[in-house]
Amino acid sequence: MEIELSEEKDFMIFKITGRLDTTTSDQLEREIKDHMTDKTKNVILDFENLNYISSAGLRVVLMLAKTINEKKGKFFLTALTPDVYQVFEISGFLNILKVKSSTKEVLDT
Amino acid sequence: MLLKTRLIISSVIGYLLLASALITNEIHNQEKILKTLQYDTLDSLQELWEEITSNDSEQLSREAELISKNIYLIPELKTGNQQKIDTKLINILGTKFKSNPLHWIAIFNHQGSLIYFSENLRLTNNFIPSTIISGFFKNHPHSPSGIAESLTQHQSIIGGHFISKANKPAFLVLSGFYIEHPIKEMSTASNDTVLLFDAKGKIIYQISDIKNHHLDPKTFLMKKVFELKKIDQETYHIYSWPLKLNNHNFFAQLLLLSNGSVFHSQIKSSLYTSIILGIFITLLITFSLSYILTRAMSPLDFVIRILNALIKGDTDVKMITYKKDDEIGSVIHAAESLRKKTIEVQNLEVQKKDLIKIREQLNIARSIQSSIVTGQPLNYPTFQVAGFMRAATEVGGDFYDYFKTEDNKLILMIGDVSGKGVPAAIFMSMTISYLKAHLKANLSISESLEKTNNLLIEKNNYQFFVTVFVCVIDLKNNVMTYSNAGHNPPLINTKKSAVEFLKMTGDMALGVIANVDYKEKTHKLYPGESLLLYTDGLTEAVNIRQEQYGEERLTTFFKSGQYLTPATHLEYIIHDIDLFSDSMDQFDDMTGVIFAIELDSPLDISLTLSMHMNDSLQNLSAFIKKHATFFEPFESKIAHIEIALEELIVNTIKYGANEVKYKNELIYLNFKCYKKNKLIITLIDKVKAFNPLERRKPDLDEHLANRKVGGLGIHLARELSEDFNYTYENSMNKTTLVFSK
Numbered sequence: 001m002e003i004e005l006s007e008e009k010d011f012m013i014f015k016i017t018g019r020l021d022t023t024t025s026d027q028l029e030r031e032i033k034d035h036m037t038d039k040t041k042n043v044i045l046d047f048e049n050l051n052y053i054s055s056a057g058l059r060v061v062l063m064l065a066k067t068i069n070e071k072k073g074k075f076f077l078t079a080l081t082p083d084v085y086q087v088f089e090i091s092g093f094l095n096i097l098k099v100k101s102s103t104k105e106v107l108d109t
Numbered sequence: 110m111l112l113k114t115r116l117i118i119s120s121v122i123g124y125l126l127l128a129s130a131l132i133t134n135e136i137h138n139q140e141k142i143l144k145t146l147q148y149d150t151l152d153s154l155q156e157l158w159e160e161i162t163s164n165d166s167e168q169l170s171r172e173a174e175l176i177s178k179n180i181y182l183i184p185e186l187k188t189g190n191q192q193k194i195d196t197k198l199i200n201i202l203g204t205k206f207k208s209n210p211l212h213w214i215a216i217f218n219h220q221g222s223l224i225y226f227s228e229n230l231r232l233t234n235n236f237i238p239s240t241i242i243s244g245f246f247k248n249h250p251h252s253p254s255g256i257a258e259s260l261t262q263h264q265s266i267i268g269g270h271f272i273s274k275a276n277k278p279a280f281l282v283l284s285g286f287y288i289e290h291p292i293k294e295m296s297t298a299s300n301d302t303v304l305l306f307d308a309k310g311k312i313i314y315q316i317s318d319i320k321n322h323h324l325d326p327k328t329f330l331m332k333k334v335f336e337l338k339k340i341d342q343e344t345y346h347i348y349s350w351p352l353k354l355n356n357h358n359f360f361a362q363l364l365l366l367s368n369g370s371v372f373h374s375q376i377k378s379s380l381y382t383s384i385i386l387g388i389f390i391t392l393l394i395t396f397s398l399s400y401i402l403t404r405a406m407s408p409l410d411f412v413i414r415i416l417n418a419l420i421k422g423d424t425d426v427k428m429i430t431y432k433k434d435d436e437i438g439s440v441i442h443a444a445e446s447l448r449k450k451t452i453e454v455q456n457l458e459v460q461k462k463d464l465i466k467i468r469e470q471l472n473i474a475r476s477i478q479s480s481i482v483t484g485q486p487l488n489y490p491t492f493q494v495a496g497f498m499r500a501a502t503e504v505g506g507d508f509y510d511y512f513k514t515e516d517n518k519l520i521l522m523i524g525d526v527s528g529k530g531v532p533a534a535i536f537m538s539m540t541i542s543y544l545k546a547h548l549k550a551n552l553s554i555s556e557s558l559e560k561t562n563n564l565l566i567e568k569n570n571y572q573f574f575v576t577v578f579v580c581v582i583d584l585k586n587n588v589m590t591y592s593n594a595g596h597n598p599p600l601i602n603t604k605k606s607a608v609e610f611l612k613m614t615g616d617m618a619l620g621v622i623a624n625v626d627y628k629e630k631t632h633k634l635y636p637g638e639s640l641l642l643y644t645d646g647l648t649e650a651v652n653i654r655q656e657q658y659g660e661e662r663l664t665t666f667f668k669s670g671q672y673l674t675p676a677t678h679l680e681y682i683i684h685d686i687d688l689f690s691d692s693m694d695q696f697d698d699m700t701g702v703i704f705a706i707e708l709d710s711p712l713d714i715s716l717t718l719s720m721h722m723n724d725s726l727q728n729l730s731a732f733i734k735k736h737a738t739f740f741e742p743f744e745s746k747i748a749h750i751e752i753a754l755e756e757l758i759v760n761t762i763k764y765g766a767n768e769v770k771y772k773n774e775l776i777y778l779n780f781k782c783y784k785k786n787k788l789i790i791t792l793i794d795k796v797k798a799f800n801p802l803e804r805r806k807p808d809l810d811e812h813l814a815n816r817k818v819g820g821l822g823i824h825l826a827r828e829l830s831e832d833f834n835y836t837y838e839n840s841m842n843k844t845t846l847v848f849s850k
């Protein structure tokens with residue numbers, strides 16, 4: 001798994017490539033902890049290149065979402081592949097998280 | 110050491126112990142007797158003394174009075190004319206000793222001079238010279254002061270005779286004062302005289318003129334006593350008192366039976382006798398025992414010879430006749446039994462060889478039987494059929510058969526003979542042959558069964574019976590005609606609904622009664638459907654708790670394996686039965702036949718992955734990548750498959766890693782691909798029971814802030830798979846997932 005970090009228009013963007021599973025989710029959790037400051041309010045998880053996510057990955061996503069929610073910030077998931085989308089759907093996460101087709105779409109609005 | 114030597118030694122030791130015990134006992138007894146005697150003697154003395162002293166005091170005072178009167182009978186005493194008294198006494202003594210010594214008392218002063226003499230005493234039983242003398246001194250005005258006490262203290266009164274009562278020895282010899290003249294001095298005096306008294310006070314020996322014998326009077330006296338009494342020194346205490354009357358010396362002797370040491374010496378000598386006797390008897394016993402034992406044990410030599418011969422396998426040894434009913438007799442008897450047994454064993458060896466031959470022939474019979482019963486699976490594009498049989502004994506009573514006829518029909522049959530082993534197998538092969546012959550001769554099922562039944566009854570001497578199911582499937586229209594002679598109904602996996610039993614005709618098993626009319630029924634089969642014929646050995650397979658496998662589970666596994674070819678399908682079912690029974694020995698044969706219509710060349714591949722608790726999950730990904738061809742039909746589902754498996758494995762590890770005892774357990778993953786469009790994955794682990802089906806579904810409608818982080822994994826696995834199942838058996842969690850193309 002690779003994580004590409006960028007900041008654009010008040011958003012901190014984590015672009016994840018590869019798999020987000022039991023072995024790799026800790027890495028994402030650490031990365032988020034390391035880079036997010038008290039000021040960080042808005043976050044985008046760009047899943048364009050993510051082809052696998054298991055419940056361990058969902059856990060990290062959910063925790064991040066909760067943190068942002070407490071800060072009254074904005075949180076988006078973007079560019080979900082069909083498999084990943086289905087996992088989010090089954091998990092019921094689509095009801096509580098905002099999903100956009102691309103990061104660009106979020107930034108443009 | 111030889112047995113008899115040991116016996117002799119132990120007997121001798123035993124005897125010695127016994128003898129020493131007896132001798133100790135004897136000594137003890139002797140000592141007891143001795144003590145009694147001693148006490149008797151002392152007691153009688155004591156008794157006598159007490160009797161005497163307690164006697165009439167009046168009498169005593171009269172005696173005393175008499176004495177005090179009598180004293181004046183010696184006027185010289187009063188005047189102190191020593192010469193006269195002495196002369197008188199000598200005169201008196203000279204006669205008195207010769208006549209009766211019991212009627213006088215003489216009192217001597219410390220120098221040996223006679224100071225008192227009385228011959229006029231009545232010596233009765235209560236006469237006590239010391240009392241009289243004491244009395245005398247107490248009463249006499251001329252007695253030196255303190256002499257009475259001195260008499261008592263120094264025991265200076267000596268008796269002139271013994272007083273006896275009832276022949277018991279008493280004491281006192283001669284009255285007089287104790288004097289300290291050395292014996293030597295005495296012995297040198299002239300006219301020495303020695304008097305010996307016996308226990309009754311009689312003078313038994315008297316010698317004057319000791320000097321002339323050149324002897325010490327005491328030694329002489331003792332020597333004489335020994336001579337006279339033939340007793341040793343310890344027997345008596347000898348008290349001797351040298352007396353001097355004027356120029357005459359006397360020895361007064363008191364002989365008292367002493368402390369009974371005579372018995373000691375007697376015991377000693379009897380002890381020596383006993384020991385000598387003991388040694389003698391011991392030797393005697395040793396010799397006689399060794400003789401007896403050698404004689405008695407000689408038959409054992411025969412026994413030893415027999416046993417040695419038997420060891421070499423020689424059973425022709427001659428037995429000796431020994432009629433005594435003792436231990437030796439028993440040993441010989443046992444040896445004879447052993448000889449007979451050896452002959453039996455030798456015969457058994459021969460029989461064993463025969464048995465091995467029979468077993469070989471049985472194995473041949475078994476292979477012949479399996480060639481009759483088992484057949485190769487038939488795989489046609491339109492149908493497939495396969496059979497399975499596992500006999501509980503070498504030769505079983507179950508059978509099945511299937512064959513295609515020339516007019517494009519398939520005949521299937523399955524049966525179960527009551528009983529097992531060779532007789533059942535013969536009956537079974539008869540059944541199969543008759544049935545097959547009739548069916549091949551184009552007779553109807555009903556007719557074939559009836560004729561077979563009648564033929565079997567003709568030859569049924571052993572009252573066997575056989576349940577048979579026969580069906581003929583017309584492969585042109587898949588219509589099955591069937592008839593059932595008491596067999597359990599086959600299962601059909603129907604397209605429209607679940608598995609169901611074939612409707613039965615309900616007729617009697619073959620071989621019971623003649624002329625049964627076996628009814629026929631028909632059933633139409635459709636593509637994708639399959640039929641399972643089986644014997645009750647499948648459903649009645651038991652596990653260690655005696656639970657039966659059961660129809661329900663058979664139905665489930667028949668259903669879940671529906672995508673398999675019949676051969677694999679049977680294997681799949683049998684594998685589950687084996688898993689259930691956990692290698693318990695089964696008592697019944699297990700037989701099954703599966704017929705399936707239009708399975709289009711199914712591809713069955715099975716893969717297995719085993720993972721350790723601490724293995725990385727990347728192993729799973731790597732495994733899937735490695736077997737890309739296998740998973741190729743499910744490419745679109747591969748992520749879902751992997752997620753589901755990851756969730757389940759993580760869950761197992763989470764549970765298993767908590768307890769040390771599960772640390773080394775493995776997780777098994779079995780992948781089965783059916784017809785390239787079904788993937789059945791089975792996960793097996795041995796950690797503690799965990800039923801994922803009982804896990805509560807997470808609340809998916811909960812608001813973000815309240816959403817729980819856990820519980821998603823199992824939910825994902827269940828949702829991503831097409832079918833999800835869980836069982837716990839034989840301490841194993843078994844989760845089954847099904848994915849479709």
